[in-house]
Amino acid sequence: MTARIVGNDYRTLTPPELGAWTPSLRVSVVVPAYGDQRKLDLTLAGLAGQSYPADLTEVIVVDNGSEPPLRLPGIRPPHTRLVVCPVPGRAHARNAGLAEAGGDVVHWLDSDVVLDRRSVEAHMRWHHAAPYLVVTGYLRFTPAEPPTPEVVAATDDLAGLFEPAEPHAWLVDLIERTDGLTDNPGRAFSLHVGGATSVNAALLAQAGPMDTDLILGQDTEMGYRLAQAGAVFVPEPLSRAFHLGPTMRMRGKAPIDRVSHAFVADRIPSYRWLRSHPARQWKVPYVEVVVETAGPSEEADGSRPGYDEIRATVDAVLAGTVPDVAVTIPGPWDDLGTEDRAPLTNPDLDLVLVRGHYAHEPRVRLEPLTRNAAPYRLRLPAGWVPGEDSLARLLDLAVEGGYGLVSVLLSEGPGRRVTTARLERAAAFARAAIVLREGEDLDDAVEETFGTLWVEGQAYGFTPEPQPITGRRGAYRARTEAQAEVVRLTKEVERLRGQVGKWREEAGRWRKSTVELRREVGTLRKELAAARKVVQDGLISSVKRAIIRRR
Template sequence: MDARPALRQNDYSPVTPPELGAWSPALPVSVVIPAHGGRHLELTLAALAAQTYPAHLMEVLVVDDGSEPPITLPELRPLRTRLIRVETGWGISNAVNTGANAADGEIVQRLDADMVPCREHIEALARWHHVTDYLVTIGMKKFVEPPEVTARQVSLARHLGELFDLDAAVPSSTEATIARTDGLRASRNPYHVCTGPTFALRRDVFHAAGGLDPNVLRGEDTEFAYRLAMHGVVFVPDPAAQAVHLGLPAQHLDRERAVRAVEPYLAHRVPLRRDLRKERGRRWLVPYVEIVLDVAGATQEQVRAAVSAALDGSLQDVAVTLVGPWSRLGDGRRSVLGDPAFELRFMRDLFAHDERVRLIDEEAPTPAPAPFRYRGPVDVPLHRVTLERMIETVQKDLTGVLVVDLPGAGAEPRTARLERTSALGRAVLLAGAGGDLDAVIETTHGIRRESPEHYWPPAPAPASSKPAASPAPAASPGPAQASGGRPGSATAATPAQPGGPTVPDGRAAAAPATGTGARTPERTLLRRLKSALRPD
């Protein structure tokens, strides 16, 4: 295998797989087939027995997911076929994980028990994994009514058209998406088409992404593919990997209920499905954005202001991570008021029971499965529109990282960053330990730099009932005014006056005043904090 190529977005064009039938495979493949009942299993195994992939490099694991009566293997099957019975749990995800955990092959091929693959199916998908190791290859499928064919006929057929009326077959909707997006090269979310019946990936990638979620009983393949995307993989559909699915999909039998059954699983676990998260005020299992703030050396006033701003923005689908030396705080006897770690302990106890705030000593390499991570100085609170506008910017062209330059003194530049998890995941795969992640992201997804005005818009000029003697100078834009404005329902910027500054929620808000007695947001916040701490 050559060195890993730094593929751009989901464009796998630089990768050239070997030609079918004109190469020598070397990697062992484990075909994992979850089965409950296995009504058509003998046809699936017969097709696998006739594969062009070398028999000594292919094992088949049939995972019996609580069938009654238990599954027995037919006589016509691949030479290296094992029957594994699920001991604990149930469902497709649990069965696939059981098979993958028992697999010996370096490539895991997932296949349904009612699929009949063409003779080249395993070879077509496995060949890509001989070139590089962070791909997920996807097979094609059509739906047919089960015909009266025998396992022997399946094993002898050279083409699927000899067995099935492919002209009358129901095409998969994923194939239309693949064709419309140049084979997923131009797809914005290619994980959508990586559905369960047939896909292949390296075994270590399967486990690194966490395997399938056994708590997801419908849509488990899409949820797993989403996590694979966050891991940084590239999705490759191969038209040569044809197969038929015996029977119509569940959506054709009861579409309304099939769609409803999937919704709660994907709504909680796939934040990119914004259409499933329209209800305001809800809390979801996986947040859309993780906001990471390093609190080392920060005052409790700064931390409280930063957390409050983060949780009170127009984008509510967030979680806050406070990075600090929390593990150093023991729970033994101590002087409560004379504790040397009083400030740090105060902050820990202040946020310990807020379900949207977590305390960690060191942030993870990526925020997976959350699709975005924000990192910025704790003393520059987010404006309520910052995150929405940053995400809007990176979503235009799927930029990997957006860097906003912040004003500040000193030689060290101050920046805020919005990072795309899938770009970070790929950079971690390609750069290795200690590698330059940003250099990789620049190649695979791009890095964009912007000034702060759009993301921390200036506060509006103060409203006045009396004519002003002379125009007041416009407030200088920048993050220092991040806490200006009040929460509202709209997010689009609306001009406060012709040529003047904008108000993010379209309502009047006080601009920072000048002169004696001016009440800036920072001073107002400080007064509130002092008042809250003053004894009665």
């Protein structure tokens, strides 16, 4: 029974102890080489003393057009052969070696890397535990003067020969900050480096050969395709390898990144930061939407959805806030007939209309993408219309939860007939197909390895009726209207501020008038008090005079 690994948590496997097990799988070590016979001799000397059985090991050296031609030295593994690939480029050389490989596992090895004695065994014990692993050893970079092949072949522990040696800092950092690649499985494929990585051969056949159109970044792009094929990536510290001198990347990271990023952005949708443009299209889209026109989306009478239903769904997807999308409309396109004399009576008229309407829309295709090319695939019945943000919200849900499948309940009809949309993670379904047991449903295998989730379609903006298409144009109009409203409100605020200023001036004048009035009242009160005093004094004097007269 094939072991099941959840996400990229390979720690559930228990590989055997080094030297305490009996291997059975064959390994093909592919060594692309260009020039520098001296380093190649050391690489082969390191392979000659491996603890993994020699009768289960073959070594394929690929001379990538060296001048003078490379040769096989005397110190080498017994099953070593040399092939020539005149087409320049490491990807071409690796593919030439891959075509010659007959092992259950393919072990990439650069011609300037010397493996420690137990390195291949450390790799292979993992491959015996599960058939869908990618294992990478720990590279160390040494500026030390290289020893002779004889010394390498006679030394049990090579560390003393190549000190001082620096670790592969980028690789170690990636492993440490992701808890050994277990807490960020979406980035685990970055571990695939060609210097010292082994891959299950059947998994590699599913992913396909190296991309020869790339100038740089072939290892990472291959890692992405291996992940899409269901791979689990394992860092193996017991596999030690010594790189003779610095890598090209170490000599100039910035220019290397500049070149590789220009190409891998088109092919690795998971590197979202390289796709900063808000609207452009890419070779491999982030999500493929398959508009289903048969099967579960058929009407009760067996008829297919028509042109109007298909168009409503496709147009809504294209108008959404996820531009990094491709739409596939499957159908009997090869058998589609035409009727030039009476087109309106053509029984295939609706399909003819669909094909004609989207013939020049680059995001719509009638044939599906290459298997597992896009990280996500949404299967959506024709006639069901996603909202502007429906796809974006579903993707966020799937990514944040790490789900392999998010099922969207659209409707439930008579006889419990359920209509659903399905957002599938390609890597999860590829893994499930590898570990599937006889008679088991594929979705159940996805549930065990990545997890699944059900959501309500209405809550995520799916409707059975066409809605006004807004999309990015609608967002632009809304933004324009909002900007106009801001201008209007700003002017209104300025007007009100002016009015408030006038009111404040008027209030100031009133306050000034009030102060002056209060002063006048105070003066009048003083004058009235003085008058009262005069009157009182006069009355008192008059009374006094009257009394005196009476006396």
